[in-house]
Amino acid sequence: MSKRIETHVKQMERQPNALLWHGLFVLIVLAVSIGFYKAAQTIEYSWRWERLPQYFVYEAEDHLSAPFDGEIVLEGERLKLENELDRDQFIVIENLEIVSVSDGDLIFEGDSLGYSSQWTAGPILKGVAVTIELSLYAGVLAIILGTLAGLAKISPNPMLRDFATLYVELIRGTPLLVQIFIVYFFIGTVLDLDRFTAGVIALAVFTGAYVAEIVRSGIESIHKGQMEAGRSLGMTYGQTMRDIILPQAFKRVLPPLAGQFINLIKDSSLVSVISITDLTKAGREVVSSTFSPFEVWLSVALLYLVITGVLSFVVRRLERKYANAR
C-alpha cells in the first residue's frame, strides 16, 4: 500500500491516449444528436415534451356528487346537504380536499359537491407494470421448461431426447409473432385462455427453447469426471445431476441466461398484437392521443432500457456473489 503504482502501462507498443479517444467519442455522439435535432426541425416537427408527464402519472379527481336535491346548510364548522322535502335526510360534506359549494347553495341530484385528488399511474406506467409482470411470469416458466428440455436433450432416454429436439427446433425455426398468433387464436380458443395467459405461455415456450440450449451446453461444459466421481460414490444419475452438475452448470450459464431474459423483456413487446396493453401498446395509444410520436417512442425505448439495465445490474451482482463463493 505504501508505494503508489503507476496506472499507465509501460511497454514498447504505443498505447492509445484514452482521454483523447473518449473525448472524440463524446463529440461524435453530440454531433449525431444535434443532427437528429436539426433533421426534426427541417420537417417542422414541434416537440411537445410537456404533454407526456400526464401519461406517466396524473392527478385523478375523485368527485363527491349529490345523491338527492337539497340545500347546503352550515352547521357549526361543518357543511351539510339537507334534503328539501325530508329534513331528516342529510349528508355531511367532509374528507374532501376541495369543497366547491357554500352555505345556502341549492343543489340538484348529481351535482359535484367537491373532490379529492390523488396521484394515479397513467397508461405508460401501467404498461411498464404489465411488461414487467409478463416477463416475470414468462421468465419463471421458461426456466422450468428450459431446464426440463435441456435435461431431456442429454438424457439417456431416446424418446425424451426426441421430444426435446422437436421442441427446440420447432420453436427456434418459427417466428415469435406467428407463435403468439397460434397460441392466442388457436390454442387459446380451444382451451379458453385469456389474452394475458396466452401471451405469457407464448413467451415462455419461446424463451424456454433457447434456455434449453443454454442449459444443455452448460451441463455439457462440466467436466465428465464430475459425473464419474458422483456415480463412483454410489450416487444415482439424478442425485449427481441435482447436487453436483446443475449447481456448477447454473453458475456457468448465468451470463447467457441473463442475455436471454433481456431478450425476453424486449420480445414481450410483440404481445401487443393480441391487445395486451404492455409498454409498447400503451405507447401506441398515447401516440394516437397526443400526436407526439417522437417523444413517446423515445420515452418508451428509454423505459425498456431502464428495465433491461436493472436486470443486467442485478445479474452482475449475482455473478460476483457466486464468484466469491468459490
Next chain:
Amino acid sequence: MQMQDEAFVAASKESIIEASHVEKIYPGGVHALKNVSACVKTGEVVVIVGPSGSGKSTFLRTLNQLETINDGEIVVDGISLTTPGDVNKLREEIGMVFQSFNLFAHLTVLDNLCLAPMKVRGLKRKEAEDRAKELLLRVGLSDKAGSYPSQLSGGQQQRVAIARALAMRPKIMLFDEPTSALDPEMVGEVLDVMKSLAHHGMTMVVVTHEMGFAREVADRVLFMESGELVVEDTPQAFFDTPKSERLQKFLSQVL
C-alpha cells in the same frame, strides 16, 4: 497364459474381484481389452503397470462399471457385473480415485466428503461431518475443511479425493493413475497416504507409473500391453527376473 489360468483358479475361492476373459471393444472399433482374466483377494494390493494405451485404466474402470464390457465376466464382492442389477449398490462398496481428482468444485472440502455418505448412506449431517473430519485428520488436511478445491494444491486435492472415497467406508479402493497429474514434489504425500491405507489392510487395485510404489507396497504386479494381460507376478520376481521379453523392454524404458 496356462500358468495364469491355474493361478486364477487356485485363488478364486477368496477373491473379492474376479475378472474372467474380459473383452472390451470401444464403439470406434478400438479393441481395448483382450481376454483379460485377473483376480484380487481381500486385503490384497494389486498394482497394474504398462505403457499408455495398454488398457490398464480401462480394465480398472470396468471393475466399478464406469466402462461396460463386451464379453467375459466380472464378479465383485459376489455380484456379477454382467447381470442386470443395482450398479449403485455395488459402487457404494468400491471407492475410486481419479487421475484428475474430480473433486466437486462448488463444494468445500468438508462438503465433498459429506455429500455421498449423506445422500447414499443416509447419514445425518453430524455423523457425516465427524467421519469427514476424522478422515481429513488421517490424510493430514484437518485445516482445509472449509477450503474450496481450487484453493488447494494438486497433492492436497488428491488426498481429499482419497478421503472422499474412504468416507463411504468402501471394501475396495481403485486408483486410476493417482499421481500422474501431480507436480513431482507432491507425488510423495499422496503415495504416503496410499501406503498407510495398504498397511491398514485395504483391498486396493492401483494403476500407476510409480514403479517404486509397486515394488514396495504391491502384493502382486500385473503388466498389461495393448489390451492383454502379459505378466502377473510378485513384485520381486516382476522387477528382478522379468519373465517376458515385452516386460523386460518396458522395464528398461521406465526404470
